[in-house]
Amino acid sequence: MDTAEREHRRALAAELVDDLLEQDVVAVALTWVDHSGITRVKSVPLAGLPRAAADGVGASPVFDVFLLDDTIITGRHAGGPVGDLRLRPDLDRLTVLAGQPGWAWAPADRFDQQGEPHPQDERGLARAVADRLTVHGYEVQAGFEVEWVVGQGDTEEFRPAATGPAYGHARQVELSDYAADLLSALAEQDVEVLQFHPEYAPGQFELSTTPEDPVHAADTSVLVRETIRAISIRHGLRASFSPKVVADGVGNGGHLHMSLWRDGRNLFDGGEGWFGLTDEADAFAAGVLERAPALCAIGAPSVASYLRLVPQHWAGAFAVWGLENREAALRLVAGRDLEVKCYDLSANPYLVVAATMAAGLAGIVDRARLPEPVGVDPAVLADAKRLPTCLEDAVAAFEADEVLTEAFGVEFAETIADVRRGEITRFADCSPEEIAARTRWRH
The missing domain is CATH 3.30.590.10 (Glutamine synthetase/guanido kinase, catalytic domain)
Known part of the structure; x- marks a missing residue:
C-alpha cells in the first residue's frame, strides 16, 4: 500500500471516529476467523482506528496453526514465535454493535509487513x-x-x-x-x-x-x-x-x-x-x-x-x-x-x-x-x-x-x-x- 492510499485510509477512519463518538463507541473489535473456525480478535480504542486503518494492527502468523482448543501445532509452513502480520479493518463493513454497548466491529484482512496479502488470509482467498x-x-x-x-x-x-x-x-x-x-x-x-x-x-x-x-x-x-x-x-x-x-x-x-x-x-x-x-x-x-x-x-x-x-x-x-x-x-x-x-x-x-x-x-x-x-x-x-x-x-x-x-x-x-x-x-x-x-x- 503506497503512502497516498495509507493517508486516504487514515483520513476516512478519522471521519468515521466523529460519528462513532456520537454513538458512544469506545473501542473497535477487528476480527478474523482462523483455519479451525474460531473467530479471533484484536481491538483498538476508538482514537486508534485511523492508525489501524492506515498501518494495520500487529498479529502473529502463528494463528494459522491454532486448533479449536487453542493448542498450537507446528505445520509445514506455519508455527513458531517468529514473524508478524498486520490486520487492516474493512471500513466499509464497520458496524456499531447493538448487543455490545460501547463497541464497534470490522472484519480484518491480513497483510505482511510489506503490505502484501498474507498467503493464508482466509478473507482474501474468498475475494x-x-x-x-x-x-x-x-x-x-x-x-x-x-x-x-x-x-x-x-x-x-x-x-x-x-x-x-x-x-x-x-x-x-x-x-x-x-x-x-x-x-x-x-x-x-x-x-x-x-x-x-x-x-x-x-x-x-x-x-x-x-x-x-x-x-x-x-x-x-x-x-x-x-x-x-x-x-x-x-x-x-x-x-x-x-x-x-x-x-x-x-x-x-x-x-x-x-x-x-x-x-x-x-x-x-x-x-x-x-x-x-x-x-x-x-x-x-x-x-x-x-x-x-x-x-x-x-x-x-x-x-x-x-x-x-x-x-x-x-x-x-x-x-x-x-x-x-x-x-x-x-x-x-x-x-x-x-x-x-x-x-x-x-x-x-x-x-x-x-x-x-x-x-x-x-x-x-x-x-x-x-x-x-x-x-x-x-x-x-x-x-x-x-x-x-x-x-x-x-x-x-x-x-x-x-x-x-x-x-x-x-x-x-x-x-x-x-x-x-x-x-x-x-x-x-x-x-x-x-x-x-x-x-x-x-x-
Whole structure:
C-alpha cells in the first residue's frame, strides 16, 4: 500500500471516529476467523482506528496453526514465535454493535509487513476466488443459515434454556424477550433476516439472512454469530454453534445457499435443464457435487462434524443432489439457489465460500453435468455414495483434489491439512460423548 492510499485510509477512519463518538463507541473489535473456525480478535480504542486503518494492527502468523482448543501445532509452513502480520479493518463493513454497548466491529484482512496479502488470509482467498468468477463473467450471491442451541448459562453441561417442542411456538414464547432483543440488534446492525424459527433439537433455533456477495455473506455470518453470543450472555444464557452439542442429539448445521448470476440474471432459474436450471448453473452445481467429499475438509472441518454428518438426520450425508431433498448434500431450491447441507458452523465461512466457488467454477470450465437427481431418502438406495464418515477421509480427499489445492495454493492447502490432522490427533482417544463435551462451547 503506497503512502497516498495509507493517508486516504487514515483520513476516512478519522471521519468515521466523529460519528462513532456520537454513538458512544469506545473501542473497535477487528476480527478474523482462523483455519479451525474460531473467530479471533484484536481491538483498538476508538482514537486508534485511523492508525489501524492506515498501518494495520500487529498479529502473529502463528494463528494459522491454532486448533479449536487453542493448542498450537507446528505445520509445514506455519508455527513458531517468529514473524508478524498486520490486520487492516474493512471500513466499509464497520458496524456499531447493538448487543455490545460501547463497541464497534470490522472484519480484518491480513497483510505482511510489506503490505502484501498474507498467503493464508482466509478473507482474501474468498475475494480472490470471487474475482476469478468475475473474470469469467459471473457473479455469486450467497447466504448462510445459522443454527444454534441456547443453554442455561451457569454450567459446562448443556441444559436447554427452553423446553418447548421442536419447531413449536411454545419454545419461541419461552424465549420471546431473548428473540426480540436478538432480532432488534440484528436489524439495528443492518442485517436483513429472512426468517427465524425454533429448530428440531432441544433449545435450538435457526435464522437465515438475505443473499449478498460471498465475502460480505461470510462477514455477515460472523457478525450474526457474535451478536447471538452477545445477546445470549446479556440474558444470562449461553449459545453453542457446535456441530454436535450432545453426542446422541441432532447437531447444528451451517448450510450455505449459493446462486450464480450473469448480466443480472439468476442462472438457477429459467433454463431448459433439470427443474429450470441453465447449462451454466447445472455445470456449477455439478462441480460442487463432484468435489463434495473434498469440500467436507473445509465445510465440515472438525472431528465433531462427523458425529453430525450421518444419514437420516437431514445433515446431507450423501454425495447426491435433488429437488428440495433435505437428505442430499446438495438441495436444489427451484428457481432460486443451491443449498449445500453438509456444512456446519465449525467451518470458517470465508473458506467455505472460497472452496465452493472454486469447485463450481471448475464445473463450468469443464462443462460438467449433474447426474440424475435423487427424489427419495438416499439412505434407502444401495448405490448412494456416502460423504466421508471421518475427518481423516475428508482431508485425504481434499489433498487429492487438484482444483481445490490449486485454488488455495500449496502453503495454504498444506496448512489446512496440518491443522485438520492436529485436531484428529487431539481427539484420537475420545468417545463421542467426550468429543461433544470438549467442543460444545468452542464454536
